[in-house]
Amino acid sequence: xxxxxxxxxxxxxxxxxxxxxxxxxxxxxxxxxxxxxxxxxxxxxxxxxxxxxxxxxxxxxxxxxxxxxxxxxxxxxxxxxxxxxxxxxxxxxxxxxxxxxxxxxxxxxxxxxxxxxxxxxxxxxxxxxxxxxxxxxxxxxxxxxxxxxxxxxxxxxxxxxxxxxxxxxxxxxxxxxxxxxxxxxxxxxxxxxxxxxxxxxxxxxxxxxxxxxxxxxxxxxxxxxxxxxxxxxxxxxxxxxxxxxxxxxxxxxxxxxxxxxxxxxxxxxxxxxxxxxxxxxxxxxxxxxxxxxxxxxxxxxxxxxxxxxxxxxxxxxxxxxxxxxxxxxxxxxxxxxxxxxxxxxxxxxxxxxxxxxxxxxxxxxxxxxxxxxxxxxxxxxxxxxxxxxxxxxxxxxxxxxxxxxxxxxxxxxxxxxxxxxxxxxxxxxxxxxxxxxxxxxxxxxxxxxxxxxxxxxxxxxxxxxxxxxxxxxxxxxxxxxxxxxxxxxxxxxxxxxxxxxxxxxxxxxxxxxxxxxxxxxxxxxxxxxxxxxxxxxxxxxxxxxxxxxxxxxxxxxxxxxxxxxxxxxxxxxxx
Numbered sequence: 001x002x003x004x005x006x007x008x009x010x011x012x013x014x015x016x017x018x019x020x021x022x023x024x025x026x027x028x029x030x031x032x033x034x035x036x037x038x039x040x041x042x043x044x045x046x047x048x049x050x051x052x053x054x055x056x057x058x059x060x061x062x063x064x065x066x067x068x069x070x071x072x073x074x075x076x077x078x079x080x081x082x083x084x085x086x087x088x089x090x091x092x093x094x095x096x097x098x099x100x101x102x103x104x105x106x107x108x109x110x111x112x113x114x115x116x117x118x119x120x121x122x123x124x125x126x127x128x129x130x131x132x133x134x135x136x137x138x139x140x141x142x143x144x145x146x147x148x149x150x151x152x153x154x155x156x157x158x159x160x161x162x163x164x165x166x167x168x169x170x171x172x173x174x175x176x177x178x179x180x181x182x183x184x185x186x187x188x189x190x191x192x193x194x195x196x197x198x199x200x201x202x203x204x205x206x207x208x209x210x211x212x213x214x215x216x217x218x219x220x221x222x223x224x225x226x227x228x229x230x231x232x233x234x235x236x237x238x239x240x241x242x243x244x245x246x247x248x249x250x251x252x253x254x255x256x257x258x259x260x261x262x263x264x265x266x267x268x269x270x271x272x273x274x275x276x277x278x279x280x281x282x283x284x285x286x287x288x289x290x291x292x293x294x295x296x297x298x299x300x301x302x303x304x305x306x307x308x309x310x311x312x313x314x315x316x317x318x319x320x321x322x323x324x325x326x327x328x329x330x331x332x333x334x335x336x337x338x339x340x341x342x343x344x345x346x347x348x349x350x351x352x353x354x355x356x357x358x359x360x361x362x363x364x365x366x367x368x369x370x371x372x373x374x375x376x377x378x379x380x381x382x383x384x385x386x387x388x389x390x391x392x393x394x395x396x397x398x399x400x401x402x403x404x405x406x407x408x409x410x411x412x413x414x415x416x417x418x419x420x421x422x423x424x425x426x427x428x429x430x431x432x433x434x435x436x437x438x439x440x441x442x443x444x445x446x447x448x449x450x451x452x453x454x455x456x457x458x459x460x461x462x463x464x465x466x467x468x469x470x471x472x473x474x475x476x477x478x479x480x481x482x483x484x485x486x487x488x489x490x491x492x493x494x495x496x497x498x499x500x501x502x503x504x505x506x507x508x509x510x511x512x513x514x515x516x517x518x519x520x521x522x523x524x525x526x527x528x529x530x531x532x533x534x535x536x537x538x539x540x541x542x543x544x545x546x547x548x549x550x551x552x553x554x555x556x557x558x559x560x561x562x563x564x565x566x567x568x569x570x571x572x573x574x575x
Contacts, residue, residue: 006226006236008042008049011073014082015039015066021085024093024104038066050074091479092122096145110134114383124352125383158196159241160477162507162544165190167237168200171221175245178215180208183253187260191314193547195477195510200243201260205253216245252284258300259283265319266312273307273323315550334550335529337543339562342371345416345439345470345502345530346539350395351376352384354535357395357402357411363536365409370565373412374399375439378426380418387415389431396434410565412436416470421445421452423459425466432465437572439502439530441470442483450484457490461499467572468528468560469494471504471511479508487516491523498574500526500560503552505545506538517552527552528560 019035022028041061042049049070052059062070073079096107113134114125123146125131131142168186176184181204185191188201206212213233217225222235222243234244248256259267259282267281274281278289286295286306297303301311309326313334316322325331346360347353355363357374364372376395377386387395392415399413414437418426425432425440432438440460442453460466472490475482494501501520504511509532512520517527529545531538549559556562563571 006242007074008045009240010077011049011070012039012042014073014079015042015069018079018082018085020094020097021082021089024089024097024107025085026104034063034066037061038063038070042070048074096122106136110137127354128352128383128385130383158198159239160508161190161193161195161197161510163239163478164197164200164241167221167239167241168202168243171200171216171219171243172202174219175202175204175212175215178206178208178212180206181212182206182250185257187257188262191261192263192317193315193551195513195548197241199241200237202243202245203253203257203260204245204247205250205256206247207250209247212247213245248283254297254299254303255281255285256283258303261314261317263318266317266323269319269323270307277307279306313550315547316553318551332553332555335546335554335556335559335562336550337546339556339559340369340529340542340546341564342369342373342410342561342568343531343533343539343542344371344373344412344414344437344468344528344561345375345504346372346533347376347416348374350374350391350398351381351386352534357399358405359536360533360539361402361406361409361411363539365406367539367542369409371410371412371568373414373437373439375414375416375437377443378415378417380420380426381443386418386426389427392427392431393434414438416441417466418443419456419460421448421456423456425460425463429463429465432463435465437467438465439468439470440466442474446474446480446483448483450486453483454486454489457485458493461490461493461497466499468500468502468530470502470530470532471506471509472501473511473513473516475511475513476508477510482511488519491516491520491525494520494525495523498526500528503527503529503545503548505529505531505541505543505548507541507544510544510548512548512552514548514551517549517554521552521554521558526560527554527558530561 015035016039019032022032038061041059045052045059053067053071058067069079069081090111092111093107096110097104114130126142126145131137131145132139168190172184172186175181184202184204186201187203188199189197190200204212209231213228216233217228217235221237223238224236226234226236231247232245234242236242246256246260271281280287280289286297286303287293288295295306304311304326310329310331312322312326312331322331343364348355348357348360361372377384379386379388396413399411403411414435415427416439417432419440419442420426442457457469461469473482473485473487501512503517520527527549529542529549531541533539
């Protein structure tokens with residue numbers, strides 16, 4: 001880490017988290033206090049902790065064990081001991097103890113009573129009113145839990161895109177209307193729409209760099225200013241994310257934005273191509289080797305044209321074949337938000353949603369959709385108020401009645417049916433045959449081995465009633481990596497059974513990942529981009545899924561819900 005205070009703060013936070021986790025597992029109180037004292041000692045340093053430890057005197061308050069860990073973090077940016085502790089304590093326990101009035105013992109009691117696996121399922125339980133039913137808990141505690149979990153987000157390492165993008169956009173909003181600004185954009189992994197982000201990069205073209213930099217360093221989003229030069233400034237947000245602003249002349253904007261957008265691997269190959277053409281690319285422009293003169297580059301498209309290739313969208317700039325395709329004029333026509341004709345995974349107040357069927361349909365209609373599938377949970381997912389067989393039949397009737405109230409959009413009656421541990425489905429075939437669409441998913445047994453998880457999903461796909469496999473790996477960004485599954489086998493079986501695989505647009509999921517979604521595309525498997533909405537506002541999350549699909553090279557023809565209603569219905573009746 002380049003900034004001493006940032007390194008020391010990160011080490012101190014790691015020590016504090018170790019102390020917190022040791023408390024949660026009931027470890028030795030003296031050991032816990034040692035880590036808390038160590039955190040205080042590191043924060044009090046005026047120099048980077050690794051430099052302080054290089055002196056003979058060491059750092060008072062850091063014993064041999066903590067000294068080794070501080071050096072490990074300074075060298076690698078992580079602590080293996082902390083990672084092991086995190087694996088021992090479920091995320092739900094950590095989140096619960098952040099709720100005022102809930103200590104470790106109470107958190108474990110609530111966790112074990114509800115049988116939840118993570119913060120997402122714990123939040124679903126709280127929203128469903130199950131927390132208040134646990135002895136010793138009431139409605140107020142339940143409300144506190146919902147509030148705390150809704151604000152919960154990871155604070156170490158790369159952060160999910162959804163956690164950083166709103167902050168970055170607020171900073172842009174402050175800067176963009178300043179006098180002299182002719183262009184401004186986010187760069188880096190945010191612009192490439194990676195699912196996780198390390199920092200925030202901003203490039204601006206302005207005739208008054210000094211005034212713009214003054215506004216930047218005074219932005220309320222920042223808790224610390226790292227540097228402020230004549231054309232660049234760097235600051236850290238209150239959440240600990242570094243943000244860098246670079247101000248250039250208008251004629252340099254295209255090449256500066258391209259440079260800052262990355263990726264590094266993409267640029268290395270481009271520079272090689274440019275060199276063979278007698279050109280040199282830098283953030284300041286494109287120069288000719290022959291006379292040192294500048295080429296006219298008014299846009300990123302101009303830059304790529306100089307190199308004899310088509311414009312490459314930011315989402316593809318990862319050196320994963322995009323340069324070869326651009327040279328061959330064979331880049332895909334990437335799917336766009338306007339190509340989406342409907343959403344095939346949505347929940348209502350019948351299970352754990354916050355809006356009714358008609359409300360959700362009206363909201364989808366306002367987005368210009370031709371169809372919306374209502375897919376509330378099946379009975380096994382009790383924490384999400386899953387539907388019994390009787391209630392499922394009642395909902396099918398309710399969906400069909402709702403069609404009479406909402407004209408101009410087709411409401412599909414469906415189910416998000418649980419895939420059980422043995423590969424069977426939560427509803428029997430006779431019941432599922434009554435639905436217009438069936439989305440099958442895994443919500444339990446995350447610790448089963450890869451072979452068992454793969455077999456259960458394959459078994460579900462072989463059921464002719466199943467149309468889509470939702471969030472196929474079960475990952476939650478920044479919270480859990482997903483269950484063990486052979487995704488290649490899942491993709492092969494999806495092709496064999498004509499089952500669609502979902503990109504779940506819920507910002508904390510983005511599951512399938514872009515890599516897996518591209519593998520599905522290459523195998524000829526249809527992908528469905530759904531929001532898994534539990535309320536009206538969440539329908540807007542479709543953009544996250546589309547961004548992920550673009551990174552996966554998906555064209556409209558690769559995506560199930562770009563099809564007109566008539567074609568979708570024909571596909572649903574394919575068996």
